[in-house]
Amino acid sequence: MKDRYMLIGLIGLFFAADSFAQKGDELLVYSMKGTVTVIENNKESNVKIGKVLKPGSSIKTQPQAKLTMVCKQGKPLSVTKAGTFPIIKWKDSCSNGRNSLTSKFFKYMWDQLYVRSEDYKNENGDQKGSVAKNDAPVRGDIELEIEFIEGLNSMNYASGSFPLSWKTSINYSGKYYFTLTKNKTNTTVYADSVASNFILLDSLKRYMRLGESYSWSVATKRTGTSKGGIVKYQSVKIVNQQVLRFKNAVNIPEDKAAQYFRIAFSLENSGYPADAFLYYQKAATEAPEVSLYQQKLDEFKKIFRPDMF
Numbered sequence: 103m104k105d106r107y108m109l110i111g112l113i114g115l116f117f118a119a120d121s122f123a124q125k126g127d128e129l130l131v132y133s134m135k136g137t138v139t140v141i142e143n144n145k146e147s148n149v150k151i152g153k154v155l156k157p158g159s160s161i162k163t164q165p166q167a168k169l170t171m172v173c174k175q176g177k178p179l180s181v182t183k184a185g186t187f188p189i190i191k192w193k194d195s196c197s198n199g200r201n202s203l204t205s206k207f208f209k210y211m212w213d214q215l216y217v218r219s220e221d222y223k224n225e226n227g228d229q230k231g232s233v234a235k236n237d238a239p240v241r242g243d244i245e246l247e248i249e250f251i252e253g254l255n256s257m258n259y260a261s262g263s264f265p266l267s268w269k270t271s272i273n274y275s276g277k278y279y280f281t282l283t284k285n286k287t288n289t290t291v292y293a294d295s296v297a298s299n300f301i302l303l304d305s306l307k308r309y310m311r312l313g314e315s316y317s318w319s320v321a322t323k324r325t326g327t328s329k330g331g332i333v334k335y336q337s338v339k340i341v342n343q344q345v346l347r348f349k350n351a352v353n354i355p356e357d358k359a360a361q362y363f364r365i366a367f368s369l370e371n372s373g374y375p376a377d378a379f380l381y382y383q384k385a386a387t388e389a390p391e392v393s394l395y396q397q398k399l400d401e402f403k404k405i406f407r408p409d410m411f
Contacts, residue, residue, distance in 0.1 A: 129155040129171040129189060130215045132178060132208075133360040136167030141186070151360075151392050152215040154222075160188045168355035176209035180354045204351050207367050214394050247271040248320050248328040251405060255331045257373050259303050260341045264376035266330060267300035267406065268320055279321045282306060284314060285332070291316070303333070303376065310335040341377055344369070359389030363398075375406055 131138075131153040140149045142159035155161060155171060161181065163169055169181040173196035181187060216222055249269045268278075280301055282292040291309040310316055315334045321327040348368040349361065356364070366381035382402055386395040 127157050127193070128216075128221075129173060129179065129192065130212055130219070131155065131169065132172045132211055132215070133170040133354075133356045134168070135355060135357055137164040138162070138167050138169050151389070152219055152394070154216065154219045155189045157190045157193065160186050162186045170354045170356060170360075172208045172212045172215070174209070174212045176205035176207075176212070178208055178352065178354045182355060203368055203371060206371070207364055210367065218393060244272050246274055246322065246324045248322070248325060250328070250330050253370070253375055253406065256334075257331065257375055258334050258336045258341070259374075259376055260336045260338045262304065262376045262380065264303050264379065265300035265406070266303060266318055266333070268328075268330060269299060274322065274324075276322055276324070281319045281321075281327070282309060283317045283319070285317055286314060307335070312337050341374065344372065344374065345377070345381075357389070359385045359392060359395060362388060363395055370402075378402070379406065 131149050131151055134149065134151065138149050139146050139162045140153065140155060140159055141162060142156065146162065149155075149161070161169065163181050163184050163186075165184045167181075167184065171179045171181075171192075173179065173192075175196045177196050179192050179195060247270065249271060251267060254266060277295045277297055278299065279295050280293065281290055283289065284291050292306060310333075312335055315332055317332050318330045319327050320330055345365055348365045351368070352364075362381045363385035366378045366385060369375075369381060370378035379402060382395070382399045385392075386399045389395055
């Protein structure tokens, strides 16, 4: 049974985005530099990341300020000059028929910022959404099965202390037998027993060659061999090129933390979890006041790095 828990840790919070975030005419503050205020109900106040900007309000930007907002449709909108701008100004600017990774990211940001906003909390309390439970009866004894993380099915790896990990359907205290096989020749390059439910990739680098792909599997005395996924061993240069491509994917004003988070999201969704982890760390460190960044990092650790923190 393939493991279903890739995003289970996130669903309690992120499921609410699809279930409750039904509004779509608002813009949300994604990135900001300088002094920006919002005028709503004849009152002016400072804005911060995640602020909901409603059609009846206006934003006011001071000289040198730069602001980027996001639409529910997945489009970023920027203000780079001083002035006062009614939000309704952008009512026809959010159409976006593309389904690119960048568009997917900004749709994701709209949802995640909205469910963390004061507007959402005022309307829904502090509920974080709910996870649908499987109440089907269990028949007979549960067999021991090895379960894998979906995000490790096919991944690229260059460097860093990042694990290949797995879980079991029931408690298991025995050893695992881990095997790494070179795909091109179908030869085993590494095999050993391990006591924990993960093995660090940096300990396997000596057995891999740049540009080659490797399959890994796990077995126990009580189960057959289960295939975990495929790792392609990449050069740091290749990863840096990917990071640069993601960094330059948009031409909008963007603070460092927002950029780090966007790069991390793009890396994770392109099969670079080890490098995504580093950029999620950078985002959370750069802007600790933005709860989304730290919460995403915490959930990422729980999913990909068991027993390591």
